[in-house]
Amino acid sequence: MVNVPNPVALAPPVYGSVPGDLSVRIRRSAEYVAIPFFALAVSALLFSVFLLALGKSPLEFFQLVERGGFGTAFSLQNTLQRSAPLILTALAVAVPARIGLIMIGGEGALVLGGFAAAVLSIPMVGHLPPFPTLCLMATAAMVIGGGWVGIAGYLRHARGVNETISTLLLTYIGIAIMNFFVEGALRDLSNPNKPSTKPLGEAYMVGHIPGTDVHWGLAAGIVLAILLQILMSRTTFGFAVRVCGGNPRAALAQGLPVGKLIVLCAMISGACAGLAGFFEVAAIQGRANASLVAGYGFTGILVSFLARHNPVAIIPVALLFGGIVASGGLIERRMGLPDATVLVLQGLTFLVLLVSETLYGRFAIFRVTGTVERT
Numbered sequence: 001m002v003n004v005p006n007p008v009a010l011a012p013p014v015y016g017s018v019p020g021d022l023s024v025r026i027r028r029s030a031e032y033v034a035i036p037f038f039a040l041a042v043s044a045l046l047f048s049v050f051l052l053a054l055g056k057s058p059l060e061f062f063q064l065v066e067r068g069g070f071g072t073a074f075s076l077q078n079t080l081q082r083s084a085p086l087i088l089t090a091l092a093v094a095v096p097a098r099i100g101l102i103m104i105g106g107e108g109a110l111v112l113g114g115f116a117a118a119v120l121s122i123p124m125v126g127h128l129p130p131f132p133t134l135c136l137m138a139t140a141a142m143v144i145g146g147g148w149v150g151i152a153g154y155l156r157h158a159r160g161v162n163e164t165i166s167t168l169l170l171t172y173i174g175i176a177i178m179n180f181f182v183e184g185a186l187r188d189l190s191n192p193n194k195p196s197t198k199p200l201g202e203a204y205m206v207g208h209i210p211g212t213d214v215h216w217g218l219a220a221g222i223v224l225a226i227l228l229q230i231l232m233s234r235t236t237f238g239f240a241v242r243v244c245g246g247n248p249r250a251a252l253a254q255g256l257p258v259g260k261l262i263v264l265c266a267m268i269s270g271a272c273a274g275l276a277g278f279f280e281v282a283a284i285q286g287r288a289n290a291s292l293v294a295g296y297g298f299t300g301i302l303v304s305f306l307a308r309h310n311p312v313a314i315i316p317v318a319l320l321f322g323g324i325v326a327s328g329g330l331i332e333r334r335m336g337l338p339d340a341t342v343l344v345l346q347g348l349t350f351l352v353l354l355v356s357e358t359l360y361g362r363f364a365i366f367r368v369t370g371t372v373e374r375t
Contacts, residue, residue: 031366032308039306039356043349050344056335068330069323080214081284083322085110087221088276089300090307090314091228092149092269096163097309098232099265100245101156105167106273107297108174109149113141113274114281115178118197118288119186121204130204138278145274146267148174153266157259163266175293182289196289206283217279222315224272229311241265273297295343299325302350321346 048058069079089106096103117137124133152170155161183195206215232238244251244258251258277292285291303321307313324346328339 027366031360031363035356035359036306036308036353039353040349043345043352046348046352047345056337060335061331064331064334065324065327068327075326077213078326079319079323080218082325083318084215084217084221085276085280085296086300086303086318086322087225087314088272089297090303090318091225091311092273093301093304094309094311094314095228095272096265096269097304098245099241099261101262101265102164103149103152103167103266103269104164104301105149105152105171106300107293107295108171109145109270109273110277110280110297111178111292112148112174112277113145114277114292115288116144117141117278118281121200122198125201125204133204134206134282137282138275141274141278142271145277146271149270150263150267153263157262171297178288178292179290194289196287199287200282205286206279215279215283217283220275225311225315232311299346302346305350305353
């Protein structure tokens with residue numbers, strides 16, 4: 001009779017302390033907070049060098065950002081209002097990123113979603129009550145936005161077309177479609193100064209959160225971010241998406257519908273951006289025009305990357321960049337710098353953030369390993 005050795009007895013003994021579950025989670029999470037903060041600090045340093053080269057004071061610039069974005073009740077409400085579309089367009093990047101897709105078509109979906117909402121309102125204003133009209137407008141914006149980005153998802157699945165390139169190209173096509181109709185068949189002839197669709201009217205505008213001058217788009221963005229966090233982290237759908245994003249071949253081997261999940265994530269992405277377009281029309285502009293092309297979709301890319309594509313973390317990051325955008329006018333008046341100066345800061349931040357991706361896993365302080373006795 002052969003004696004089979006016990007595999008447990010053959011295992012080398014472990015000595016020392018192995019971190020508990022809570023300690024492991026804190027240490028791993030700390031890396032995803034520390035490195036983005038480091039990237040922000042490096043970006044601020046590089047931008048300070050840029051300002052010094054122009055003969056401007058970096059200290060004055062950042063003081064104006066703080067004052068113009070967060071220093072007064074008016075500036076804070078302006079920041080919150082600008083943060084609403086940033087949350088939604090950042091979610092449009094974060095959701096497909098969970099399945100391994102880098103989709104940057106939020107700007108096009110926002111523009112087309114807002115345009116669809118404005119067009120749908122034309123025959124309804126004055127014939128339907130405001131609330132059902134706004135609900136139908138929001139639905140139309142989400143459907144059109146979701147369908148538009150869904151095209152890129154289908155092309156990625158069916159033809160292997162790179163989703164980053166396709167969504168970028170679709171963005172410019174979407175903007176061109178809006179301009180074609182706004183400057184042509186759907187132009188409001190009573191407004192000769194700026195090509196626009198017919199106005200909604202005050203009664204059909206989305207109201208403000210009580211006690212503030214911030215529209216309900218901010219609340220919608222926060223609620224949607226929380227719901228998407230739950231969807232992606234606490235449901236079987238989210239688990240399937242993460243498996244597909246981690247290893248598509250293994251997901252196919254397990255029988256997961258990778259193609260359908262890709263298209264669904266793309267459509268959710270477009271719906272988020274389309275909803276941002278609805279609020280831009282129904283709460284800010286009151287009509288569809290070239291002002292919809294405000295760059296929120298592109299800034300949302302930076303917000304999502306800085307938040308590590310975490311829907312809940314997107315909220316504070318969007319507030320930060322909403323404040324930076326809101327302070328652009330004050331910086332222009334006080335420092336004599338163009339309003340696009342904040343775009344330079346955003347561009348530097350994005351470049352540094354991309355480079356900082358190489359730092360993950362390189363610092364021993366964030367590693368979680370047990371110590372094993374050598375035999």
